[in-house]
Amino acid sequence: MSGAADAATSDDAVIVKSRVLLLDQAGRALLFYTRADVATNPTRWLTPGGHLEMGETHVRAAVRELFEETGLVASEAQLGPVFWSQDFVGEPAPGVRRAYHEEWYLLRTEAFLPVDTHWTPEERIDVEALRWWSLDELERTADSLEPTVLTDLLRRALDAPMRR
Numbered sequence: 001m002s003g004a005a006d007a008a009t010s011d012d013a014v015i016v017k018s019r020v021l022l023l024d025q026a027g028r029a030l031l032f033y034t035r036a037d038v039a040t041n042p043t044r045w046l047t048p049g050g051h052l053e054m055g056e057t058h059v060r061a062a063v064r065e066l067f068e069e070t071g072l073v074a075s076e077a078q079l080g081p082v083f084w085s086q087d088f089v090g091e092p093a094p095g096v097r098r099a100y101h102e103e104w105y106l107l108r109t110e111a112f113l114p115v116d117t118h119w120t121p122e123e124r125i126d127v128e129a130l131r132w133w134s135l136d137e138l139e140r141t142a143d144s145l146e147p148t149v150l151t152d153l154l155r156r157a158l159d160a161p162m163r164r
Contacts, residue, residue, distance in 0.1 A: 014099045015092075018062035019049030021083060021104055022070070024111035027158050028132035029150075030070065033143070035126045037092045043128060044144035049102070058082070058103040066107070069123070071115035079105040083160075084153055106157050 022030040031045040048069040052061040059076045066072055083106040090100050114130055116123070133141075135158060138151045145151070 014087075014101050015090075016052045016058070017050055017100065017102045018052060018058045018065060019047045019102055019104045020062050020066050020079070021047050021106050021153060021157055022066070022072070023106070023108045023154075023157060024132055025108070026111065026132075026134070028111070028134050029138070029154050029157075030114065031131065031133050032069070032127050033129040033131075035128065037090075038094055040094070041091065042144040044146045045133070045138075045141075045150070046146040047104075047150075049104075059105065062103075062105045068118040068120075069114070070112075071117060072109065072112065074107055074109075079107055083157065086147060088147075104153070106160065108162065 024030070029047070031047060033043060033045050035043050048066050049062065050065045050069075052058065053064075056064070059079055062079055063074055063076055066074055082103045084104040085102060086104075087099070087101050089097050092098055111132060116127075119127070133154075135151065135154050138145065138154060147153075
């Protein structure tokens, strides 16, 4: 989740990440309330996910990040194809702008209590809370969401046919 390494990335490199929109049987999404990399940016709710490691595919990174951040074991086949992707410019440090590419996966599971066993020291500082959110709750919150289209993504996921 942390982006300290993003600021050290060369100016012309694209930072690649994978994220997982994790839904429980009631259609709620698991989100983390996480401090932004730049103090002037708001703390925001976001999905599990993070950077690709050297030689890693997006789907493999999504499986790894999901396990590290929640304790949930999933396979690449369970994640299936990319659900959504985005390219954007972010600010990983004050005054530093970097290009990002994210690929998102959708996974439906039974509700569970995530564990922090495999969190990094930075995640232990940055993550302030986690919870399962309904679409209605997300639409009503005044809290910041990342990305800003998260409610649209959840609505789209809820409308998507279940994969077998």
